[in-house]
Amino acid sequence: xxxxxxxxxVFDQIGDSAHLGGAPLNFAAHxxxxxxxxxxxxxxxxxDLATKTLHQLQAWGINTSxxxxxxxxxxxxxxxxLQAGHxxxxxxxxxxxxxxxFDAQWAEEHRSDFELFYFGTLAQRNAQSKKAxxxxxxxxxFNEVFFDCNLRQSxxxxxxxxKSLQAASLFKLNDEELKVLSLLLYNREQSEQDFCRALIQDxxxxxxxxxxxxxxxxxxxxxxxxxxxxxSVEVQDTVGAGDAFSAAFCSNFLNGKDALSSLKAANRLGAxxxxxxxxxxxxxSDLKAEILG
Numbered sequence: 001x002x003x004x005x006x007x008x009x010v011f012d013q014i015g016d017s018a019h020l021g022g023a024p025l026n027f028a029a030h031x032x033x034x035x036x037x038x039x040x041x042x043x044x045x046x047x048d049l050a051t052k053t054l055h056q057l058q059a060w061g062i063n064t065s066x067x068x069x070x071x072x073x074x075x076x077x078x079x080x081x082l083q084a085g086h087x088x089x090x091x092x093x094x095x096x097x098x099x100x101x102f103d104a105q106w107a108e109e110h111r112s113d114f115e116l117f118y119f120g121t122l123a124q125r126n127a128q129s130k131k132a133x134x135x136x137x138x139x140x141x142f143n144e145v146f147f148d149c150n151l152r153q154s155x156x157x158x159x160x161x162x163k164s165l166q167a168a169s170l171f172k173l174n175d176e177e178l179k180v181l182s183l184l185l186y187n188r189e190q191s192e193q194d195f196c197r198a199l200i201q202d203x204x205x206x207x208x209x210x211x212x213x214x215x216x217x218x219x220x221x222x223x224x225x226x227x228x229x230x231x232s233v234e235v236q237d238t239v240g241a242g243d244a245f246s247a248a249f250c251s252n253f254l255n256g257k258d259a260l261s262s263l264k265a266a267n268r269l270g271a272x273x274x275x276x277x278x279x280x281x282x283x284x285s286d287l288k289a290e291i292l293g
Contacts, residue, residue: 001254003031004114004142006041006133007123008097009067010076011049012239018049019239020056021279022076022097023150026240027118029060029280030247030269034292039063039114041136042123043096045075050096060280066106070096091122091153098126102135110140115254117142118246121164125155137167144206144254148246149173151180158184165203170253172209172246196220207259209249209266211242217267219259228263231271240279245270248291257293265291 007024028038040062044050046069053075057064076095081088100123117137124130137145147168149161161181165171173181175192182190186198196208197220210218216229248269252262269291273281283291 001031001036001116001251002114003028003036003038003116003118003250004041004136004140005031005038005118006100006136007118007120007129008076008095009040009042009044009053010078010091010095010097011053012078012080014080018077019279020053021078021239023120023148023243024118024123025057025062026243026279027148027247028062029057030240030244030273031251032061033280033283034247034251034269034288036116036247036251037063039066041066041100043068043070043073043098043100043129045069045073045096046071047075049075049077066103068096068101070099073099089153091155094126097123098129100129100132102132104135104139107136107139112141114140115143116250117145118148118250119146119164120148120150121156121160122150122152124160124164130160134163134167144169144250146170146172146246146250148243149177149181150242151177161185165199165205168203169206170209170250171199171203171205171207172211172242172249174242175210175212175215178210192218193220193225196225207253209246209263211245211270217245217263219263221259224259226260226263228260228267231267233271233275235274237277237279238274241270241274243279244273251292261293265293 005028008022010022011018032038073096079090249266
């Protein structure tokens with residue numbers, strides 16, 4: 001499976017330490033670890049963080065040929081403050097990933113090379129990257145388009161969500177995002193099942209995947225509704241767990257596994273990542289074999 005992941009590469013800045021992340025990057029790294037061939041479509045500055053990023057992506061095996069670098073913009077950063085058990089975030093703007101360009105020649109040359117396109121909402125906060133995103137979706141062909149909600153601060157709108165859902169075939173969100181989206185898209189609160197089925201009907205989606213923390217996860221299809229309980233682990237750090245979940249679901253579902261089997265595999269990898277203090281820990285070979293069946 002060849003994956004094209006579009007969007008932000010960021011560093012979580014906690015004091016003097018910086019931790020590489022961003023949902024599209026984490027997804028690409030986990031998909032690569034599960035046997036996919038991942039390409040990252042993003043942008044960085046020319047700072048020390050950019051050099052560190054490119055080395056790490058290459059170490060993970062991710063293709064960086066479409067990671068642009070700009071002198072005039074810094075690499076993405078998220079300032080994190082930990083005070084008395086409370087965590088606050090500030091996603092800095094502008095950042096290099098706000099200015100991802102569309103490469104028409106590359107898009108034409110690789111028009112049907114990728115099975116899966118992955119994107120979220122944060123990289124759509126700026127008009128240039130947003131336009132590039134939909135230009136790639138318009139000019140290239142993908143078996144599936146995976147929209148991972150990942151609402152961040154105020155960097156989303158009803159228009160962004162509607163246009164993204166119209167472009168997607170698979171959609172993932174969590175139970176907290178469901179409350180926000182139900183009010184934003186339908187002006188009312190809905191049950192989990194009613195909301196997911198409304199999305200499938202209104203946006204012609206193949207599946208809606210809903211994560212619900214310690215409860216587990218659900219997947220809705222046109223006439224089916226599945227639930228898989230969470231895998232019990234001692235949680236160390238949930239950063240990257242949702243992205244690992246998404247990668248495991250796609251790795252199974254796009255390779256012909258049914259939705260419930262894919263959901264169970266996704267829960268397993270998401271729990272493993274949550275049990276580690278890293279967004280992209282190395283996956284043991286026996287766990288990888290279990291996840292991929």
